[in-house]
Amino acid sequence: xxxxxxxxxxxxxxxxxxxxxxxxxxxxxxxxxxxxxxxxxxxxxxxxxxxxxxxxxxxxxxxxxxxxxxxxxxxxxxxxxxxxxxxxxxxxxxxxxxxxxxxxxxxxxxxxxxxxxxxxxxxxxxxxxxxxxxxxxxxxxxxxxxxxxxxxxxxxxxxxxxxxxxxxxxxxxxxxxxxxxxxxxxxxxxxxxxxxxxxxxxxxxxxxxxxxxxxxxxxxxxxxxxxxxxxxxxxxxxxxxxxxxxxxxxxxxxxxxxxxxxxxxxxxxxxxxxxxxxxxxxxxxxxxxxxxxxxxxxxxxxxxxxxxxxxxxxxxxxxxxxxxxxxxxxxxxxxxxxx
Amino acid sequence: xxxxxxxxxxxxxxxxxxxxxxxxxxxxxxxxxxxxxxxxxxxxxxxxxxxxxxxxxxxxxxxxxxxxxxxxxxxxxxxxxxxxxxxxxxxxxxxxxxxxxxxxxxxxxxxxxxxxxxxxxxxxxxxxxxxxxxxxxxxxxxxxxxxxxxxxxxxxxxxxxxxxxxxxxxxxxxxxxxxxxxxxxxxxxxxxxxxxxxxxxxxxxxxxxxxxxxxxxxxxxxxxxxxxxxxxxxxxxxxxxxxxxxxxxxxxxxxxxxxxxxxxxxxxxxxxxxxxxxxxxxxxxxxxxxxxxxxxxxxxxxxxxxxxxxxxxxxxxxxxxxxxxxxxxxxxxxxxxxx
DNA sequence: GTGAAAGCGCTAACAT
DNA sequence: ATGTTAGCGCTTTCAC
Numbered sequence: 063x064x065x066x067x068x069x070x071x072x073x074x075x076x077x078x079x080x081x082x083x084x085x086x087x088x089x090x091x092x093x094x095x096x097x098x099x100x101x102x103x104x105x106x107x108x109x110x111x112x113x114x115x116x117x118x119x120x121x122x123x124x125x126x127x128x129x130x131x132x133x134x135x136x137x138x139x140x141x142x143x144x145x146x147x148x149x150x151x152x153x154x155x156x157x158x159x160x161x162x163x164x165x166x167x168x169x170x171x172x173x174x175x176x177x178x179x180x181x182x183x184x185x186x187x188x189x190x191x192x193x194x195x196x197x198x199x200x201x202x203x204x205x206x207x208x209x210x211x212x213x214x215x216x217x218x219x220x221x222x223x224x225x226x227x228x229x230x231x232x233x234x235x236x237x238x239x240x241x242x243x244x245x246x247x248x249x250x251x252x253x254x255x256x257x258x259x260x261x262x263x264x265x266x267x268x269x270x271x272x273x274x275x276x277x278x279x280x281x282x283x284x285x286x287x288x289x290x291x292x293x294x295x296x297x298x299x300x301x302x303x304x305x306x307x308x309x310x311x312x313x314x315x316x317x318x319x320x321x322x323x324x325x326x327x328x329x330x331x332x333x334x335x336x337x338x339x340x341x342x343x344x345x346x347x348x349x350x351x352x353x354x355x356x357x358x359x360x361x362x363x364x365x366x367x368x369x370x371x372x373x374x375x376x377x378x379x380x381x382x383x384x385x386x387x388x389x390x391x392x393x394x395x396x397x398x399x400x401x
Numbered sequence: 402x403x404x405x406x407x408x409x410x411x412x413x414x415x416x417x418x419x420x421x422x423x424x425x426x427x428x429x430x431x432x433x434x435x436x437x438x439x440x441x442x443x444x445x446x447x448x449x450x451x452x453x454x455x456x457x458x459x460x461x462x463x464x465x466x467x468x469x470x471x472x473x474x475x476x477x478x479x480x481x482x483x484x485x486x487x488x489x490x491x492x493x494x495x496x497x498x499x500x501x502x503x504x505x506x507x508x509x510x511x512x513x514x515x516x517x518x519x520x521x522x523x524x525x526x527x528x529x530x531x532x533x534x535x536x537x538x539x540x541x542x543x544x545x546x547x548x549x550x551x552x553x554x555x556x557x558x559x560x561x562x563x564x565x566x567x568x569x570x571x572x573x574x575x576x577x578x579x580x581x582x583x584x585x586x587x588x589x590x591x592x593x594x595x596x597x598x599x600x601x602x603x604x605x606x607x608x609x610x611x612x613x614x615x616x617x618x619x620x621x622x623x624x625x626x627x628x629x630x631x632x633x634x635x636x637x638x639x640x641x642x643x644x645x646x647x648x649x650x651x652x653x654x655x656x657x658x659x660x661x662x663x664x665x666x667x668x669x670x671x672x673x674x675x676x677x678x679x680x681x682x683x684x685x686x687x688x689x690x691x692x693x694x695x696x697x698x699x700x701x702x703x704x705x706x707x708x709x710x711x712x713x714x715x716x717x718x719x720x721x722x723x724x725x726x727x728x729x730x731x732x733x734x735x736x737x738x739x740x
Numbered sequence: 741g742t743g744a745a746a747g748c749g750c751t752a753a754c755a756t
Numbered sequence: 757a758t759g760t761t762a763g764c765g766c767t768t769t770c771a772c
Contacts, residue, residue, distance in 0.1 A: 066764090066765055066766085067765060067766060067767095068765080068766095076742075076743085077742065077743045077744075078743090078765090078766075078767095079742070079743060079744080079745095079767080079768080080741085080742060080743075081766095082766065082767060082768085083741090083742085083767095085766090085767095086767080088767090088768090089741080089742090089768095090741050090742085091741070091742085092741060092742085095741080095742080107542060109511070109514045109515055110515060110765085110766075111456075111515065111517055111764090111765055111766070112515040112516045112517065113452060113455050113456050113461065113516070113517050113764090113765075113766090114456055114748090114764070114765030114766040114767090115765080115766055115767075116452045116748090116766090117450075117452050117453055117456050117747095117748045117749065117750090117764090117765080117766075117767095118747080118748050118765080118766045118767045118768085119748085119766085119767065119768095120748065122452065124495075127496070132477050132480050132481050132484065133474055133477035133478040133480070133481045133699075134474070134477065135472055135473070135474050135477065137477075138471050138472035138473065138474065138476075138477045139472040141471050141472070141496070141498070142471050142472045142498060145471065145496070145497075145498040149505075154495055154512065154516065155495065155496045155497075156463075156493055156494065156495055156496070157466070157480070157484070157494045157495070157496040158484075158494075159480070159481060159484040166488075172448070173493065175448045176448055176449060176450065176451040177451045177452070177493065178450055178451065178452050203446060205446075288686050314686075317683060317686040317687050318686070320687040320688075321686065321687045321688040324687065324688055324689075325688065342683060344656060344681060344683040344684070345683070345687075347627050347653075347656040347657070347660065348656050348659040348660045348663065348684075349659075349660040349663055349664065350663075360472075405748090405749055405750085406749060406750060406751095407749080407750095415758075415759085416758065416759045416760075417749090417750080417751095417759090418751080418752085418758070418759060418760080418761095419757085419758055419759075420750095421750065421751060421752085422757095422758085424750090425751080427751090427752090428752095428757080428758090429757050429758085430757070430758085431757060431758085434757080434758080449749085449750075450748090450749055450750070452748090452749075452750090453748075453749035453750040453751090453764090454749080454750055454751075455750090455764090456748090456749080456750075456751095456764045456765065456766090457749080457750045457751045457752085457763080457764050458750085458751065458752095458764085459764065
């Protein structure tokens with residue numbers, strides 16, 4: 063990659079300033095000159111250096127994307143959304159995968175700052191327990207616009223696009239109630255994660271508003287894993303006063319339930335109704351119709367990226383923006399009440 | 402982001418060269434001086450500019466990753482592997498999603514070249530039909546090391562890590578034969594994709610080597626979609642001389658088969674045996690035990706990244722390297738022959 | 741319309 | 757052990 067703007071200038075018999083002008087369509091350039099320059103560019107197979115340009119312009123047109131688990135399609139879809147909008151606006155994406163490790167997340171933040179990215183889109187590690195003071199300090203003092211996606215950073219206030227977990231859970235449980243269910247269990251996520259708490263809150267709210275007493279025996283504390291959900295579901299199935307429906311706080315946990323169901327020949331929804339939070343595409347493809355609350359993943363990515371672009375274009379604005387998306391309830395039949 | 406190395410130099414009462422030295426741990430610096438510099442860095446919250454450094458060093462420590470479908474966990478896992486190794490070696494990742502669109506792929510390539518990345522890891526769009534001459538020309542004349550992952554670029558010879566699709570398919574079909582199956586159908590992928598052709602080849606090879614005649618009626622041409630597989634499977638189930646086993650060329654298509662099975666109350670493997678290519682995690686989690694050939698995705702990502710680093714460190718070597726990974730057969734019981 | 745030259749923030753000889 | 761200086765490849769006034 064030796065060929066530079068000066069080589070082109072030489073080859074075309076003009077100055078580098080002129081080459082720059084044709085490259086950027088800026089200023090006046092005689093058509094004839096432009097042709098010569100373009101010809102030289104073709105012949106020498108010249109590609110301008112974004113690095114040099116960035117340094118000179120103090121603008122990288124790059125944003126950083128930080129996700130906890132790249133191999134989870136949930137984040138894949140968010141990135142897809144981001145990428146689409148970024149493409150349209152000619153932004154590059156630097157990707158950092160953190161494996162749910164807050165140390166790596168911190169490292170990613172620093173690294174991105176070095177890269178002089180213009181903004182950061184981050185899905186913070188879901189557990190909000192252990193923010194070190196260093197982490198908090200770093201993210202607060204980044205000096206770069208940050209937009210959170212579907213996850214809050216405790217003690218802090220950032221721009222972000224979030225899912226209304228309370229509403230999602232409420233809608234799901236309300237649907238079950240409307241169907242005729244009165245004994246409704248919940249399997250929660252890890253309670254140190256905000257979404258898990260909010261989903262539980264939505265569950266309780268729905269029961270309360272419909273005058274159904276909240277029974278502690280029907281609240282099962284899971285941890286987002288399918289293994290745990292499997293165990294819990296087996297227990298539920300053995301209860302004397304067994305619920306007729308389960309609201310499951312995450313897609314992975316739905317899988318654990320299904321396993322337990324099939325081992326015990328439980329038919330959905332005849333023997334047990336179920337609604338899950340977040341989609342499991344595969345289940346629907348194979349014709350196993352599980353109702354779920356659909357977090358708009360691709361959409362979130364798009365909106366977050368747009369929000370960031372907005373912020374970048376209005377750098378004077380200092381107020382923090384927040385969008386709460388309503389997840390959509392997708393009914394497939396698994397919520398039915400069969401007497 | 403106003404603070405530069407000169408600000409630090411000024412604040413610490415030294416020259417920028419000295420600051421650079423402590424930043425890079427290069428050359429000699431008196432401890433005392435180092436302290437002063439570090440103090441200034443802390444106080445001014447200075448973060449060096451990777452952009453400026455890259456320009457100066459002619460080295461970006463960044464590699465480009467190009468995938469066709471970021472929201473597919475298959476690619477997510479590849480990226481995870483890449484990211485792990487990249488982290489260890491302090492490489493940044495610029496990600497480009499192409500939506501299986503060869504135009505976007507071409508654009509990504511150009512864009513990455515502008516960014517002066519050191520190398521490219523690419524999973525080419527699976528269809529090898531329409532490489533424009535521009536595409537071929539561009540990728541051949543990139544002047545940047547390219548490592549292909551699980552996909553070839555027609556008419557060209559690149560470094561790459563691939564899956565041995567022939568072997569994978571062979572192993573699967575051989576297993577079915579060993580189980581006692583003699584009537585084995587295949588649902589292929591899109592035949593303009595090399596993996597699809599190779600998997601079919603593996604299927605035929607296994608039959609031939611075991612003296613089972615290849616019957617055209619048992620070869621069904623799919624297109625990687627679950628919808629098509631669903632249609633095909635329904636047809637298979639209606640055949641008078643029905644196969645006892647199906648080898649399915651992709652994970653998505655397995656889902657279509659399962660849907661058809663369950664609609665027709667076909668039990669696996671009692672009424673029909675099945676082995677698929679590539680994992681569908683979810684199926685195993687819910688206890689639906691489908692045997693499959695496991696392409697080592699994370700591993701491929703890791704190996705590809707390592708290979709790239711290798712190439713970067715031996716820039717004189719001009720021979721192209723290729724690694725063919727054997728996929729692993731994971732048996733869950735769906736391959737059994739039940740009389 | 742086009743060129744000269746300064747500067748973006750950093751590194752790497754070369755001096756001292 | 758530290759400072760001076762000349763780039764790295766490009767953009768952008770300011771002249772002409």
